Amino acid sequence: MATFGNGRRVAIVAGVRTPFTRAGTAFKSISAIDLGKLCVAELIQRTNLSGKEVEALVFGTVVPSVIAPNIAREIALMPLLPKGVQAFSVSRACASANQAITDAADQIALGHIDVAIAGGSESLSNVPILHSAGMAEALVLASKAKTLTGRVKALARVRPKDLVPITPAIAEPSTGETMGQSAEKMAKLNNISREEQDQLALRSHRLAAAGTADGRLTAEMMPVYVPPRFDSVVTSDNGIRADTSFERLSALKPVFDRRYGSVTAGNASPLTDGGACVLLMSAEKAESLGYEPLGFIRSYAYAALDPGEQLLQAPVLAAPVALARAGLELGDIDLVEMHEAFAAQLLSNLRGFESKFWAERAGFPKPIGAVDLARLNVMGGSIAIGHPFGATGSRITVTLLNELARRGGQFGLMTVCAAGGMGFAMVVERA
Numbered sequence: 001m002a003t004f005g006n007g008r009r010v011a012i013v014a015g016v017r018t019p020f021t022r023a024g025t026a027f028k029s030i031s032a033i034d035l036g037k038l039c040v041a042e043l044i045q046r047t048n049l050s051g052k053e054v055e056a057l058v059f060g061t062v063v064p065s066v067i068a069p070n071i072a073r074e075i076a077l078m079p080l081l082p083k084g085v086q087a088f089s090v091s092r093a094c095a096s097a098n099q100a101i102t103d104a105a106d107q108i109a110l111g112h113i114d115v116a117i118a119g120g121s122e123s124l125s126n127v128p129i130l131h132s133a134g135m136a137e138a139l140v141l142a143s144k145a146k147t148l149t150g151r152v153k154a155l156a157r158v159r160p161k162d163l164v165p166i167t168p169a170i171a172e173p174s175t176g177e178t179m180g181q182s183a184e185k186m187a188k189l190n191n192i193s194r195e196e197q198d199q200l201a202l203r204s205h206r207l208a209a210a211g212t213a214d215g216r217l218t219a220e221m222m223p224v225y226v227p228p229r230f231d232s233v234v235t236s237d238n239g240i241r242a243d244t245s246f247e248r249l250s251a252l253k254p255v256f257d258r259r260y261g262s263v264t265a266g267n268a269s270p271l272t273d274g275g276a277c278v279l280l281m282s283a284e285k286a287e288s289l290g291y292e293p294l295g296f297i298r299s300y301a302y303a304a305l306d307p308g309e310q311l312l313q314a315p316v317l318a319a320p321v322a323l324a325r326a327g328l329e330l331g332d333i334d335l336v337e338m339h340e341a342f343a344a345q346l347l348s349n350l351r352g353f354e355s356k357f358w359a360e361r362a363g364f365p366k367p368i369g370a371v372d373l374a375r376l377n378v379m380g381g382s383i384a385i386g387h388p389f390g391a392t393g394s395r396i397t398v399t400l401l402n403e404l405a406r407r408g409g410q411f412g413l414m415t416v417c418a419a420g421g422m423g424f425a426m427v428v429e430r431a
Helices: 032-046 071-076 096-109 133-144 148-155 179-189 194-213 246-250 283-289 315-326 343-353 356-361 392-407
Strands: 010-017 056-060 086-090 115-123 272-282 295-304 335-338 411-418 422-429
Touching: 010 032, 010 096, 010 283, 010 392, 032 071, 032 115, 032 272, 056 071, 056 096, 071 086, 086 096, 096 115, 096 272, 096 295, 096 392, 096 422, 115 392, 133 148, 179 343, 194 246, 194 343, 272 283, 272 392, 295 315, 295 392, 315 343, 315 356, 315 411, 315 422, 335 343, 335 392, 343 411, 392 411, 392 422
Parallel strands: 056 086, 056 115, 335 411
Antiparallel strands: 010 272, 010 295, 115 272, 295 422, 411 422
16 A cells, blocks of 8 residues: 555546647647646546535646746636635646646645646647747837837837747757657667667557547547537547558658658657646545545656756656655556657667666666566557647556556556656556
8 A cells, every 4th residue: 555654645536638639730729728628627527526625736738828827827717616726837848747746646645635636738739939039129129119210210120030930949958959869869879770669659559549449548538629610529639540550650751860860750759739637636535525546646756867868768767766666566567658759769768677777877786677568558659649748647647547447457657758858757556
């Protein structure tokens, strides 16, 4: 039985998500805030929970709105919740929803609250576009000018180069290296072949397609009626390619290293829109309200390494710590869910789990060992399902717990890599 320092168990009572859709498609008109509101409202209604019971809402997002940066508070102000609900936003790159969940769990474990909603959402269809410094300076001066002549004079400072907008890049500010370039580096350093990557991508699509067809994946989703006319409804992830093949994937050209590379659009997760959230309670509160939890948080760990090294390898440092804190070994784990940012990254993480070098870096004398592929991402992963940065961690949590219940398993391990050289691992258990 897993307890925190003061003996309080944190239960994951339920979870839900929107379908995940490729950026620029079905959800392009829906903001991250609205995606968050949709899944939180659905969670409350599915669980028949009184909004008055919710004491905190913690939400993650990676590319926040410049107009409303505290996404959690905007979601918490929906009519279903009392205005006094404490709400705060977190950002740990692709592990943002995991950060939201563990922050909320910590508050429950400390005895400060008993009920919280945590998760994340992302709209990569609506990434803020920034003005250049020259344009911004001219606009500020124009806004301060007291006369029409002054405003014209300020705007006359603008040069053609100042009109070029700045779009955010999925790159490390510290190194300038993009995620894809980092995945290429990891593939080369860890001897990950193009064939291995494409086979993993094919597996992801096939398993996700099977999980969609038999209803296991769609059971964790809510239908979303698409504004502004609400005459179409999205009921499943639209990035899953049931008809893809190894031949089609292997025909795609490398994107980040066109001459010697192996990372393609087919073996990488796509830019995605979506939201996901979970309901957390103390074990005592869940019992008093009559809920049967999906499972409990047994342990978790975060880790980090130099972004200039192997950007997406930190889960290898976090997983052995989470297992040790849980008092378990990899052989005790029934199912493993690992975020698939890139096939090269996931395969590099798997290599790292078997490496004495990485084990010693994490502070352990021996590796945690090889992951049984029959227990890994059994309904596909982010390559097929999609990856809304702020939501993926919550999606993985619910997927893992639901499948543990269906299979009668007890322990699950999840890992998530994140920009900045960060990694996350959590062990969950069913009662």
